Amino acid sequence: MKIGDAAAQLGTAAHVLRHWEDEGVVVPDRTAAGHREYSDEHLSRCRIVLSCQSVGLSLAEIRAILHRGETGRASVIAARLSAIRAQRTALDSAERFLLHVRHCRHDLMTRCPECSEYAG
Numbered sequence: 001m002k003i004g005d006a007a008a009q010l011g012t013a014a015h016v017l018r019h020w021e022d023e024g025v026v027v028p029d030r031t032a033a034g035h036r037e038y039s040d041e042h043l044s045r046c047r048i049v050l051s052c053q054s055v056g057l058s059l060a061e062i063r064a065i066l067h068r069g070e071t072g073r074a075s076v077i078a079a080r081l082s083a084i085r086a087q088r089t090a091l092d093s094a095e096r097f098l099l100h101v102r103h104c105r106h107d108l109m110t111r112c113p114e115c116s117e118y119a120g
């Protein structure tokens with residue numbers, strides 16, 4: 001299918017697909033006239049790329065993990081997992097802080113040891 005149809009099916013924009021092509025992440029076939037042609041397999045690959053982006057991976061990182069045999073694959077995944085876990089820790093901390101503030105009995109947050117502790 002044409003790039004516009006592929007983009008519509010994926011819920012993304014044609015310029016995004018052209019960028020992915022430039023980056024070598026998803027390279028469509030070309031018709032005899034030179035137009036981009038996306039197969040079902042290209043679309044599947046695009047959906048994987050979208051999934052990878054949704055967990056915070058860059059195109060360079062995605063390129064490095066698409067194939068099981070890529071060198072650096074394990075370290076890219078390990079780094080992303082580590083970042084996600086750090087984000088979770090920060091979010092848990094933010095949640096605990098807000099839950100505390102909601103019920104904090106101090107008139108001023110500055111006088112509350114727990115409130116102050118969060119600021120570090």
Ligand SMILES: [Zn+2]
Nearest residue numbers: 104112114115
């Ligand atoms: Zn407090």
